[in-house]
Amino acid sequence: MAPGMQSPDPDHPPLLECRGLGFARNEERVFGPLDFRLRGGEALQVLGGNGAGKTTLLRVLAGLLPAGSGEVRVEGRVVDRDHLARGSAFLGHLPGHKGELTALENLRFTAAMQGSPVAPETALASVGLAGFEDTLARRLSAGQNKRLALARLGLTPARLWLLDEPYANLDLDGIALVNALVSAHVAAGGSVLLTTHGAYAAPPVPVHVLELH
């Protein structure tokens, strides 16, 4: 079933709905117009080659970029950029934490910023980095840094996760870890929007596919 094909249900509006969402840079279309819906408990995989606009789409949905055209609805209400910025957890290409701080210090900061009830130690252990608490993040490998970034997801209360290339740099265990995190989040009623440029990994949950050209 393609996303956006479900019948509208006014009592349970989808967590995220985009209507005619598009973005242009210097009058050159980057993506869109796109129409899709994402309900709680669903995952949406955004596919497309390099330069297809996957990252731009995620940055627009995260509120980092202003949408060029169309509208974004969250739980049925049209929202602006600031609302989007506060309502989602975004994992981009960059680590998003400081190399000069230890793994635990970085997560403590995130936990404090998000008011998370989860202990940072628990989040760190959940991504398989137990024992690296006092290691400076810049001494961690690229894959371990990715895991540290993934640990942040466990500390945010956001229902919508926007993951840009979450499988990059990860070993097989890491890919399994991403899949487990996504499955758990979706099972808890959250939604995940993730991008990959190939179909080499996909979470083992009901996934809709949105293809960008």
Place this chain on the structure above:
Amino acid sequence: MARAPSLLAVGRAQLERDLRLVWRRRGDAAQPLLFALIVVALFPLALGSGATMLARIAPGVVWVAVLLAGLLTLDSLFRSDLEDGSLEQLLLSPAPLAWLIAMRVLVHWLVTALPLLLATPLFAELLQLPRPLLVPLMLSLAVGTPLLSLVGAIVAALTVGIRRSGMLLAVLALPLFVPVLVFGSGAVVAASQGLPWSGAIYLLAAGLALALVLVPLAAAAALRIALS
């Protein structure tokens, strides 16, 4: 869903993190102080030991040294956060961005300006500033340096999206710094001539009050634009 953390808790977390980062790079953090010390120490050497001339230019020299030392670290205010993606996460955090920026500017002031302020008696001694002028000098710096940090934060936020923006940052910041310099060192010059000098300080204080309220909001908007 977790309760949103209080502003105070978020501010403290941000302060703690930024101060810890400064401590981890403490070699870089000492740079502004050393820079100002070198400038101030070179003036008497270059001009010879004419005590009266030194005393006359001392307020201006100290002010310029402090201003340029602050400019030195301005580019790093948001740069490293942009490069490792922390800035994205900052923009996406549930806390108001303006508040987080205010904390960041506070750290910049604590790390760059406060040591200079504490070293000012030493600078004054090196430049043979008459003792009675130390009070107006310290007072003008105490009010003027937070203003410099705040105004600088807007420029740093505006230019953070541009690679190698050091030159641009300096060119944009200097005209904004000039009034602060004129009133700040002007107060000390007025005091040296026996004129009333508190007016300039009051003006700086008024500017500081205005900047405290408006700058975080302006810098937040500038950061959002810079990241788009």
